[in-house]
Amino acid sequence: MSDRSSMNDSKQEWSTSSWRSKPVAQDVVYPDAENLSTVLQQLKSLPGLVTPTEVDRLRKQLADVADGKSFLLQSGDCAELFSYCNPTQIEAKLKLSLLMSLIIIWGARVPVVRLGRVAGQYAKPRSKATEVVDFDGEKKEVLTFRGDNVNGFDVRDRKPDPERLLKAYFHSSATLNHIRASLSSGFADLHAPMSWSFSHVRSPALQAEFERIVESLTDALDFMKTVGADPESRSESGSSLSSVDYYISHEGLMLEYEEALTRVQKPSSKGLHSNSSAEREERTPSEVPYVLSAHTIWLGDRTRQLDGAHIEFFRGIRNPVGIKVGPSMKPDELVKLLDVIDPRCERGRVTLIGRYGAKNVDALLPAHIRAVNASSHAQSVIWCCDPMHGNTTSSPSNPSVKTRLFSDIVTELASALRIHQSLGSRLGGVHLELTGDMDENGFSVTECVGGSMQLQDRDLARNYQSHCDPRLNYEQSLDIAFLISHFLRGQRLGKTSGAFSPAPASTLVNDQAGGSPNEEQDQILSELVKGISARP
Template sequence: MVLPLDAAAPAAQQPDWPDTELLDQVRRTLAERPGLVAEDEIEQLSAALADAARGRALVLQGGDCAEPFADAAPATVRRKVDHLRGLASVLRSGTALPVVTIGRIAGQYAKPRSARFETLPDGRNLPSYRGDAVNDVTADRVLRTPDPTRLVTAYDSARRVLDTIRATGLGRPADERVYAAHELLLMPYEEPLRRTGRGGHYSASAHFGWIGDRTRQPDGAHLALAESVHNPIGVKIGPGAAPGDVVELARRLNPDRVPGRLTFIVRMGADRIDRFLPPLLDEVAERAGPVVWLSDPMHGNTVRTGSGVKTRYLSTIVAEVTSFARLLRARGLWPAGLHLELTPDPVTECVDAPGPQPDFPDYRSACDPRLNPAQAARIIDAFLALR
């Protein structure tokens, strides 16, 4: 059954669903489906993140910006999981510490957008692509219309991905487990997939969910959802976050100060982190409980080229990671790890540094640019060099 939440809480970044009756039917369908993740898996992740909160483990979180339904094919899932495991192994070997590996996978089917509509080069104005759980990336007005039945496809795709992830983990040590995570964004998907277990309510849509920098309003539905479950929860923290507001988030989401319950994912931008992160760290260290601190050096460093293509520079990504680690260590805090958008495919979506008009011979992302394997390895190496 669908557990009740405050119906009056506003939900930011929701699509304009045209058929509300169909949406309600989809919600009922999802509520009747089995949970995608089990409570004992969630508890295992919570225990692993508790070690990261205490400075005894590292965290690698990575995967697609917008996960397509087509990537639920087992061979594709195995390549993604092998890539994450390989990067985690480098961290583990370089530090002799356990590494908690979490994919942006099995549910990262929706994206917040800065505008509801986009204007194409030919002048057409279409609803923005919001991820496969909402509409199609094809530039067609009918396919771009939000379709509630895609939420059921999102569930089915996530189930297939999780089945493959579990199969790849058979016979492996516990510390090579890969957990599934996505942004807790679409309320008609997330609310029906809450369940009640021995530890209370939990989200059965993912082991770990995060609230975005655009949806962390204190009176909003996303924060209310996160408060209602005992999964480990992340919150993206951008340069507009006031220190007092971040402390309040910690108090709301982790009132009992349980290590591993709360992760702050810092996404300031390389040119702003030295200004905005220090007062936030000072306030949280003094007034809030334990936090897992991750660096997301991707989202604050997205730029557009002269031709309008989104990209990210490895030089600014490394610069933000460097500042993140330096600022935390200066305060006796633990820089626990990285949150990266990456792919095992040899894409050319990110470039080394600003310079002449870059070439993008293999640009596949439907939304934001991702690191290819060689680039992801460089970021891992840069993080290790800071230790």
């Protein structure tokens, strides 16, 4: 291998295993190396979870997102557990994604590319290798829980086990199989009866707006059906009013697993979407490596070192990829990273997933946008906002419990929309940790504080289920969908000021003392309500 300085040369040698010569961040040390080798050989013999044709179809759709012709909705669990592989929880996530995308389409009037953090999001990076826990009345230091495909959440099951990689494959396969079967069986039929419940909304103005949008959607769909504009057959992309494309993604953390599920194949001609005829001529005849563990994988904030193993692996794969961009990323480093991952500047090849935090986004995002705008990547990347990861905090009543404030989440999202617009850029998508899960009484999870449900700090204990980071629940997720839809509608109609122009984060009352985040306290939601109430 040549040194890193020549990595921009697209002819530099690359192989599915060349990453092994680089430093591996967030590495997992397996006590039984022989067992790991046996497991990886088994994975190499198994079919891919997705197909190259599907990957290329996503590439084409993400190119449309980069061109402003579509919007990207990436959503799902912070970290999946194997126990989530059941019909109820899979369908809850799928339904929520479909409802959110329908709401966004109503406001934006563009297609939504649906991308789930599902069927493989089993590994999580950690800041510390060990943690101290209470065990049989004593303090004991154990390995940190790294996700179900590494070790167990139970403190007695923290030794990394290679067999969990096989379990991850089969649980991913079963999850994806149920998603595909559900979609092909009419689960996404927009004319099927749907439960649109907004009893959680305490603001009369917001409730009226939600119901108005649903009524408008229903009327439009009924009209299309009446005039015969509801084709039963699928379009070229596989979409119609009764079926949709749905793609899966996860963080590409476990490189042994990703390498074992990489297959070198000739790309589908239908999926080719290049910037020039010369590029098409160069790439069409050759076989290229596809990671078939998911349609797309992303680089985390802890694994994007320019001289690291993850960058080496990501730069050679055919799949579109995501890159988390946060406070530790320098503007010039971001451009160097893009030069390595996407030297040909292919539209939609890279999605930049901003995760700054409400208090940092105004100070840090503009410099990153300007750096990319001044580079050759200005027209090819997709900018996506992750308003979750930079806004994790502790519960005032129980510091050991992690939560997120809805007002912080909306502040970062609103600021990102405003900043991109002011700099002549475009926010092309949103990346959310959420779940549609409910308890046996039909009550949503309670992990984030606020939203139109007005969840309070004391409500967290009612149905807190996450073993990792807090997620938006069903109602809070729909709140976000309506907020995005409202903004994009205003942008489309040339009315972007007002309802979604938040006050500075420093002026927001974030309910740190555990009070109720109502319309008077949560200024962002209050501004939205005023905007809705005043709109003709």
